[in-house]
Amino acid sequence: CRFLRPLYHNDTIYVRLTCKQKVDRDVASAEHPSGIVKWFAEIFDADDELVALATVLTMVQKKQETFVEMTDEKIDECLSKLTSDTKPRWGIMTPQHMIEHLEYTYKIASGEIQDFEVATPEKILEKVHNSLWSYDKFPRNTQFPQLEKDTLAPLKHSDLNTAIEKFKAQREKYIVFFKENPEAKLKNLVFGELNRYESYLLERKHLNHHFEQFGLI
Structure with missing residues (x-):
């Protein structure tokens, strides 16, 4: 994360995330298929001024679209x-x-x-x-x-x-x-x-x- 100006406790901020990359994970254990998503984060203060930039990595479970649910x-x-x-x-x-x-x-x-x-x-x-x-x-x-x-x-x-x-x-x-x-x-x-x-x-x-x-x- 790169700060453009200091942020303090109780500051109100807003974050805009843009997905930059998705990478599938090799899963060989008892867990559902997932992938790593790389996000570009822009952080704004209450006055809509850009105060920080960051890269965020999240692990996301893939959506199951192969099987019909059997009710x-x-x-x-x-x-x-x-x-x-x-x-x-x-x-x-x-x-x-x-x-x-x-x-x-x-x-x-x-x-x-x-x-x-x-x-x-x-x-x-x-x-x-x-x-x-x-x-x-x-x-x-x-x-x-x-x-x-x-x-x-x-x-x-x-x-x-x-x-x-x-x-x-x-x-x-x-x-x-x-x-x-x-x-x-x-x-x-x-x-x-x-x-x-x-x-x-x-x-x-x-x-x-x-x-x-x-x-x-």
């Missing part, structure tokens, strides 16, 4: 487009397989299923876990850890509509669990131990991934 209403809107004949844009899942897969993952996310080992190797688990905080989409055709390659789990429900109702009921259990246990941490097969916010990040990415897979968003 109850948005999920209903998306699923209203899904029929048993809907074809995936990639992968071998049928619509009902996709819905039953999501139901199963909510059983994990609500704490009903926790008797498993994390499938991701310990040496890369932190990196994989931290990827939840990024705005990158899940890769297509990723293999679910508990299934053999190019295989589908047997269907559990009689039809797609029943599967959708079971999915919604299980999602509600997940929501209620974290309302009642906001400080809880639960295991995930791929990402390890997740807190409430990280479970939300996973849900948003996961639903976006599969709803995009079937052309619902």
Whole structure:
């Protein structure tokens, strides 16, 4: 900061900021993508006289524009487009397989299923876990850890509509669990131990991934 004249305690000042430069940060930890913004600051006194000049650096979180927020209403809107004949844009899942897969993952996310080992190797688990905080989409055709390659789990429900109702009921259990246990941490097969916010990040990415897979968003 360069002062053109002294400033004193209780002086009234006004600051005009001009953005001069934006630089993306490399983020490899559990934080959202951000960047450094360089500002040119002009400081004026109450008489509108320029009294100081400064350079200010701020760290700003990037706006999330990749994923659709998955509210109850948005999920209903998306699923209203899904029929048993809907074809995936990639992968071998049928619509009902996709819905039953999501139901199963909510059983994990609500704490009903926790008797498993994390499938991701310990040496890369932190990196994989931290990827939840990024705005990158899940890769297509990723293999679910508990299934053999190019295989589908047997269907559990009689039809797609029943599967959708079971999915919604299980999602509600997940929501209620974290309302009642906001400080809880639960295991995930791929990402390890997740807190409430990280479970939300996973849900948003996961639903976006599969709803995009079937052309619902």
